Amino acid sequence: MILDKYQLYGEIQNRGYSSTAKVTDESGEIYFIKWIKGIDKNSQPSKILNNKLRHLKKAAHSSLPKIIEYEWDEIQSAYCIIFENKNATSLEENVFEIKPTHFLKGIEQIANCLQQLQQKHKLTHGDITPANILVDENFDFYLIDFGISDISATLSQSQELEIFAKEFASPEKWDRKIPKGFSYQSDIYSIGKVIEWYFAKNDINEFEEIKQLIDKSCEKQPNERLNYIQFIEDLIKITQNNLFNSDYYIYTSGENNEQLINELNDNNNKIEVWSNSKNENIILLDIITNSFIAHCLWIIDENELTIRNFCNKIEDENKYSRVSKYGKKFNVPLTFTSQYHQIDYHNLTPFLKKIQKEKQHESEYRKGKKEITKELKFFKDLLTREMQVLEKNSLRLRYVGFEKKGNYEISFKIQDNEKYSKNGLIFSHIDKATPPNPEDFEFIVSETADKKQMKDPMEFSGVAYDFNTKTRILKFKDCEGLDFEKIPKNGYIFENISKQEEEKKRQLEAIRKVEYNEVQNRDLIHYVFNPTDLQGKNLEFQELTNVYQTDEKGNDFVYSFNQQKAILNAINREPLTIIQGPPGTGKTTVITEIVFQILNKNPDAKILITSQTNDAVDNVLDNLLEKEIPIVRLSGIRKPKVSLQKHTLDRKIEGWKTEVKKKAKSNWNLYKSEFKKELKNENLIIQQIFKDWLATISSLDENSNINQKLIDSIRVIGATTNHIASKKYQKYNFEFDYVIMDESGKATTAEALIPTVLAQKLILVGDHRQLRPMLTANREVEKWLREKFKTDTDEFDSWDDYFNRASLFEQVITKIDDDYKSQLEECRRSSKDQVLLTSKCFYEPFGDEAIKPVERPKEKEHNLDLKIDSSIIFLDIGNSYKSEIDGNGSSRNKLSAELIPELLNGLDRFDKVKNYTIGVITGYSAQVREIRKVVRNEIDYRKLKNVKPNNVVISVVDKFQGLEKDIIIFDLVRSQQQTLGFLSNANRINVALSRQKKLLIIVGNLDSILSAKPPKDLENTNQKPALQKYLSELKKDWIVKNVKQIF
Structure with missing residues (x-):
């Protein structure tokens, strides 16, 4: 068995770099298989090959057989590709059966295919021969082996493999003295050789036009050959000149006259196909000629065109104009006749069906525009409602x-x-x-x-x-x-509340800008809301030659394949790339490297580093300062971290003023004595000018016009997603070549749009396996949303789905082509056991790549002399005390809260803890208050040696996303005894169980949690909630019954 699902259906054919055969699956479906030789499994070339094959799979065209799948075949010890099996044979086998008109039209199909893939995907074929051009029963041409030869030539680890068919290969492929030229120019040469081969094989004298086409395509120097536009234009002229008799007859019935038939036979017509009629045997279409517009039916079973009615174009100018603008030309020269003869008439059905499919795609695009409007309207209504109740719910x-x-x-x-x-x-x-x-x-x-x-x-x-x-x-x-x-x-x-009102207004303004196209890059906005329209494009993988980040020992940072892919995507792909960064996989490091690489490529690039949280912005800017990259930190009420405070806009202005005044005084003192001698009486005037200049400099502030120059001189600006649109910056012309949005999985659509409308290129960084954004924390607005949900349920199956809707990041990453996204997969934050459990429970079940723990030095572990030799400990409190619900519906458990001081006292025994940060987290605000109260009453930090109050944070899980602590104590309080409540949310639990760098202590009732009923969406499946899966994977010796068993 091949890939455990296919069997051979014939013999294997060997050719140079590949082997081919036909295979069948269990259902009897036949496929075409190709094995690629010379590449080892799990090698760097194998990863590049996988990327290219994925790209080829997305490079869809009617003249390309579809790639079904690709994988390593253990039997053949080679990568294999499974293609759909076209009911076609090679041009090489059928050369004598194909007439010149069919052949030239087929070559036009191939040329159009090559042109489109070169323009859209930067892909070329590399080995066009009669053996890899297929022809079906309708004389439609297909290309196989697209790009495979170039992949093999580039990546093969077996140098003896024959890659190209020399008879058809361009001379630069095998003669190094000839300049390479563009890749597509080699394909033009090969097509010319195929045309020459066809006429020679059939012993047909070439017309002068065809001979010229071959000569111009097969010039020795690549830059002297035709390009695709010229080639296709010349080819169309040849086919339209009817050098060969056309056998494409169309029987025409219904209303017509001699003039209409004559104009139809001019072959200068256009058609527009309409959506499917109720009768599946009929296709509706309009045809325009030089003088007429005809409303027609194509009868599929009869192979017949029926003209229902026709009129002069001036009688229906709007329709004629529409077809002229949007219509398609027939794919072959046709001869229309109203006289029926006993001949085989040409079948237009495949061509018309193809146009129908394209039209359906356009319809879906318009539907996508409606979805954008719907999404924006939802957030406009929500923000307006929040502003209405803002004051009522303020302190x-x-x-x-x-x-x-x-x-x-x-x-x-x-x-x-x-x-x-x-x-x-x-x-x-x-x-x-x-x-x-x-x-x-x-x-x-x-x-x-x-x-x-x-x-x-x-x-x-x-x-x-x-x-x-x-x-x-x-x-x-x-x-x-x-x-x-x-x-x-x-x-x-x-x-x-003016600040909150301003924040809502900024989001509403961003929505307005999208609605009216007042944005930096309209294409970017389109693709953000319609990511499926962003077609994959091949990007050659090249290892980073210059790395700007260093490890703790000062050596160049060694990036994994996925990290390099993320960096290269961010630099080279337009206008949108997306990076998934699971906990501890080095998002900040990758973002920082992206900034360095962008500035190395284009020192004049303008970059915005933004995030919902100040900490995420500060972390990236802090890294940039180490390499002396000029930055400005825009901040509101809250000051940035100490290292960045001198880089705020007002401090930058003060620093610039101080520097200019210092230089002015220094220069004045240098020439003051000479001025006094030479100017004498004028000296007082010069002194006054000098004083005025100093006074002018001193008066400069954030409102001064000269500050635009200062802003323009800064390459990197950091600000939260909302603050970048603050009114005080309206006078600045904020336009960015790149916007890098960290933690974008936490931002609502409206919040994410604020920096997006300022971007030429957008790099989204986040993790949709962590918490989704909260629509509102206001109970009155939530009640209003529940009423709105009752009349707005077409997209959402439940209230939870409606309220916890996906972020813009999640909407994009789940729909965009794989070429534009990457996942960071190496985790350095946590211990091996913690990383493997996180990967197994929160990422792999949802189709993400496995997260790999990176081996780290022993000093990175907790190194505490605990009785349990583990970085994960579960403190089982049993059933002795059940949770209570407070007046706001929030859960609390006094027993588990009382264990927190015991754990803190136990940790205080170890000297190492004085350098460790500690986070105590839980799912409910009532429990946070209970823990704070107990800790306040029972812990006297003055008596503790190593645990200090400034190193301990007690909070709810939702506020901990994006943060990390050396030690995490997670209090598993449940809302009800029969269900998991909040704890059934895999995203929330993922955040809670992945914040620790060294040690995780979980407190809860183990049996009760493992026996709790699954949520409704998992009731009829064999899947466990993520928390139950995680806890069931814990080793028995990691579970204790009391604190004494830990310390």
């Missing part, structure tokens, strides 16, 4: 006193008042402002609650971090803009 508090704590902290005593925000909203606000990935907030403090009556209220930014429900004290830290003299003793605190 609004009445306070009756405040206390100052230094210059950057303040606490307010909050009055319990039904008119203002409840405790739940206060805690929700604190959660949003708490690391990781904290949101930025601004506040307004006023003596009155009536905003219209407010006079010069005090505004400040800060982080609300603690609220005591008994004392009703709300504490703020890291405050900026506090003016204690302006704070009334009693008053009101309002969340300043």
Whole structure:
């Protein structure tokens, strides 16, 4: 058996670099098989061959047999390709059966095929001979072995293989003295030789026109040969001149006259085929001639054209104009006759069916435009609704006193008042402002609650971090803009929602720009929403010659094949590429290398590094600084990391001002004494000019026009997806050659469009196996969406699918051609066991490549002297305490929360932990509050040696995406006893179980989780939820019953 599914159907034929045969599957279907010799399995050339074969599979054309599959054949020890089997034989075998008119029209088909694939895919054939041109019963020509010879010539590890048929190969293929020229010029030569061979074989005297065509195609120097346009034009002239008698007769019935028939026979007609009629035996079409437009039926069974009616073109100018513009010409010279004779009439059905199929594709394209409109309308409605309820759901508090704590902290005593925000909203606000990935907030403090009556209220930014429900004290830290003299003793605190309103408006503006084509690259926007229209194009794999990243030892970073593919795609493919980066596979490293490579290729390129989160932007920019790449970090309320603060726009301006003033003073001092002597009286004027110049420099700020020049001089700009559209940057002409969007799987369509409309080329980096973007966190908006769902369910099977809809990243990566996407597959973040489990449970089941653990030095492991020799530990709490549900429907479990301080105390025994970061995560906000309360009551960090508060973060899973910690403690709280609840979401669990670099401790009820009912979408399958699969793979000695069994 071949590939465990095919059997030979005839003998194997050997030819140079390949072997061929026919095979059949179990159902009796016949296929054509080709084995490629000279390439070893699992070698670098084998990977390149796979990429090329995948590309060839996508290079669809009516004159190319379809590639069914390709794989390594262990029996033949060679790669094999399975093609659809055309009911055709080679031109070599049928040369005497094919008449010149059929032959020349077939050559035109082949030339059109070669031209299209060269233009669209940069593909050439490389070995055109009569043996690999097939002819079917309708005299349609097909090319086989497309591009295979060049692949073999390039990659073969067996030098003795004969690659080309020398009789038809261009001289530059075998004579190195002749310049190579473009690849397609070799194919032009071979076609010319095939034409010469055909007429010689049939002993037909070549007409002068044909002889000239052969001579011009077979020039010795490649640059002197015809190109495809010239070749096809000359060939069409030959066929239209009817040098050979045409046997293509069409019987025409119905309404007609002699003038119409004569014009039909001019062979200068166009046709437009309409969609299928209800009768499958009929094809509707319109034909135009020089003077007429005819409405016709093609009767398939009768092989007959019936003219229903016709009129002069001036009587239906709109229809005539449409067919003239969009219609097709007949594929062969035809002779129309209204007189019936006992002859074989030409069958137009295949040609008309082909046009029907093309028309259907155009219809699908228009449907795609409708889907774009529908998607944009959904987000417009959603954003409008959110803006309507924004103020109602913002923080609004009445306070009756405040206390100052230094210059950057303040606490307010909050009055319990039904008119203002409840405790739940206060805690929700604190959660949003708490690391990781904290949101930025601004506040307004006023003596009155009536905003219209407010006079010069005090505004400040800060982080609300603690609220005591008994004392009703709300504490703020890291405050900026506090003016204690302006704070009334009693008053009101309002969340300043202008920032959130502005963010919604930016998304709405991006949508408007897409609707009105006010974008940097219209083609990019089309392909983002219609990724299936982006056809694959061959890209020669070449290893990176210059690598700019270094490893920890200072050596050039060694990139894997997939990483190199991602980098090369980003540099060379237009206008869109997509990179899937599972946890710990080096997305930041690859993004940084892409920036270096772009700037090496084009030092003038303008690049935007963007992401939903500030951390993702900062990480890339930090790497670039090491190589002294000029950058600007655009930031809002929240400051970027310390290393980047001097690279913000205002600091850049200050630095530029300081440098210019320093140079001005230095230059002035250098020439001041000479000026005094030579200018005397004018010296005072010169001094004043100098002072004015310094004053002008000092007055420059973000609003100065000269800053556009400064922005233009910077090659790389970093900003979050939303902040790049801030009003304060509207005066800058932000246009980018490349936009690299990290964590794009977390962004909604509306959020992703903000930087996309600024891009010439877009590189999306993300992971659709992690959390999808949240449409809204507002309960009132969610309720509105539920009502909307009832009338908008045509695309979505359930409310969960509707609410948790795919990000733009996921929509693109699941539809785009494989040539444009790549997956990073080497993980350096975590231990071997952690990587293998993540791959097996969250990636491989969904068709992704396996993630491979990279061997790492022992110092990268946790190296803690634990009783369990593992990097994964499950602490089983049993059934002794069941979870509770709070008033907001969020789950909590006091027993598992109480184990967190024990685990922290256990970790504190090890000196190494003082250098480790710790993340405590759970799926529910109620449990986060429970854990924080228990840790606050039971842990005195002053008494701990190694675990310090600034190294411990307690949060929900959803805020941890894109982050990592040395040690992760994952508290598995469930919503109900019979189901997994949130824990059934594979994407969420993937995030939770892949944040650790050294050690993962899972806390939960093992038996209860493993026995929980599967979600509805898995009920009738044999598949387990991802969490159950993960836990069932744990080794028995990794599971403990109490903390003492760990430490």
